[in-house]
Amino acid sequence: MTTISEPGTAGLAATEPAPASLPGATEEGRCCVPSGTPAMSADRAEELAKQFKAVADPNRLRLVSLISASAANEACVCDLTEPLDLGQPTVSHHLKILVDAGILHREKRGVWAYYSLVPGALNSLAGVLIETR
Amino acid sequence: MTTISEPGTAGLAATEPAPASLPGATEEGRCCVPSGTPAMSADRAEELAKQFKAVADPNRLRLVSLISASAANEACVCDLTEPLDLGQPTVSHHLKILVDAGILHREKRGVWAYYSLVPGALNSLAGVLIETR
DNA sequence: GAAATACATCGATGAATGTCAATGCACAGG
DNA sequence: CCTGTGCATTGACATTCATCGATGTATTTC
Structure with missing residues (x-):
C-alpha cells in the first residue's frame, strides 16, 4: 500500500528549484517581465495531473460521491453499478x-x-488548488 | 462523527433530489444496504468533471502555476510558451x-x-473535494 | 467436487484529447 | 498602405480514454 500522497503540500505556485538559465532570452522587447519565479516542475505536474485526472470524470465523481454518502463510508461494486447505469467491468x-x-x-x-x-x-488534492488562489 | 451532509453543503456527497423510484430493486439479497442517499446528479457530475478536466493536465497545471506566481498575477502567451517548451498554438x-x-x-x-x-x-473547486473528505 | 456469485482482467472499438504546422486576424509602427 | 508582431483558429495526426462483451479467478453454498 503505497498510495499515500506526498507530504509537504505545495500549491500550484512555485515549488521546484529554478531552471536558472534561459540562454538568450533577455534582449528582446517583451510584453511583460517573465517574473523569474520558477513554475511547478514537470514531474510534479505530471504527478498531480494523474490525481486530478482520476477525479475528472463524471462517473468517477459520482462513484466517490456514492461511497462518501454511503452508510459505513464504504460500498461494494454491486451497489455502484445500478445508480451509475454502467456495466460491472466499467465500474471496476x-x-x-x-x-x-x-x-x-x-x-x-x-x-x-x-x-x-x-x-x-x-x-x-484540494490543498493544491487552494494554495494558488 | 457521523456528520452526514444535509442539504446545504454541496460537496461530492448527495446534492440532488432522489431518483425516488427504483423499480424492482428491493427483494434481492444484497451485500450492503444501498444507503438510500442519492448520489450527485449526472448533470452536476458532468459540470464538475469539465472543471477538473481543465486542471487535470500537467501543462495546464504549470500554466496556472506560472500565472499565479507571476509578478502582477497575470501573464501573456509569449511568456508562457518558453517555460513549457510548447508551441504557441498549443499554449493558446x-x-x-x-x-x-x-x-x-x-x-x-x-x-x-x-x-x-x-x-x-x-x-x-477545492471546496467540492474538501466537503467529501 | 459442482454450481453460483462477485469481481477483475482482456481485447476491441469508437470517442475524446494533446500536439503541431499552416493560416487567419487584429493591432502597432513605418 | 504595407510590414511585422502577438495571438487565435483550422486541419491533421497520434495517443489516450471510456465503454462493452467475453473470459478468468476467488469464494461461498450445496
Missing part, C-alpha cells in the same frame, strides 16, 4: 483508476470488494 | 480550455492577451 475499471490514484481504498471481504475513501487524499 | 489551446472552465480570465490589451486567475474559481 473506474474504481481501479481511483485506487491507483490513491483516492480510494479497496478491501476484499469474502466475495465482496469494499471501496472506501482514503482519509486525507481529497483534502490533499 | 490550453489557455482557452482553462478560460472555458472558468478558471482563467482573458483580457486583451493592445497586441497582447493577459491571462489571470478568476478569483474564487480554484477555491470553489
Whole structure:
C-alpha cells in the first residue's frame, strides 16, 4: 500500500528549484517581465495531473460521491453499478483508476470488494488548488 | 462523527433530489444496504468533471502555476510558451480550455492577451473535494 | 467436487484529447 | 498602405480514454 500522497503540500505556485538559465532570452522587447519565479516542475505536474485526472470524470465523481454518502463510508461494486447505469467491468475499471490514484481504498471481504475513501487524499488534492488562489 | 451532509453543503456527497423510484430493486439479497442517499446528479457530475478536466493536465497545471506566481498575477502567451517548451498554438489551446472552465480570465490589451486567475474559481473547486473528505 | 456469485482482467472499438504546422486576424509602427 | 508582431483558429495526426462483451479467478453454498 503505497498510495499515500506526498507530504509537504505545495500549491500550484512555485515549488521546484529554478531552471536558472534561459540562454538568450533577455534582449528582446517583451510584453511583460517573465517574473523569474520558477513554475511547478514537470514531474510534479505530471504527478498531480494523474490525481486530478482520476477525479475528472463524471462517473468517477459520482462513484466517490456514492461511497462518501454511503452508510459505513464504504460500498461494494454491486451497489455502484445500478445508480451509475454502467456495466460491472466499467465500474471496476473506474474504481481501479481511483485506487491507483490513491483516492480510494479497496478491501476484499469474502466475495465482496469494499471501496472506501482514503482519509486525507481529497483534502490533499484540494490543498493544491487552494494554495494558488 | 457521523456528520452526514444535509442539504446545504454541496460537496461530492448527495446534492440532488432522489431518483425516488427504483423499480424492482428491493427483494434481492444484497451485500450492503444501498444507503438510500442519492448520489450527485449526472448533470452536476458532468459540470464538475469539465472543471477538473481543465486542471487535470500537467501543462495546464504549470500554466496556472506560472500565472499565479507571476509578478502582477497575470501573464501573456509569449511568456508562457518558453517555460513549457510548447508551441504557441498549443499554449493558446490550453489557455482557452482553462478560460472555458472558468478558471482563467482573458483580457486583451493592445497586441497582447493577459491571462489571470478568476478569483474564487480554484477555491470553489477545492471546496467540492474538501466537503467529501 | 459442482454450481453460483462477485469481481477483475482482456481485447476491441469508437470517442475524446494533446500536439503541431499552416493560416487567419487584429493591432502597432513605418 | 504595407510590414511585422502577438495571438487565435483550422486541419491533421497520434495517443489516450471510456465503454462493452467475453473470459478468468476467488469464494461461498450445496
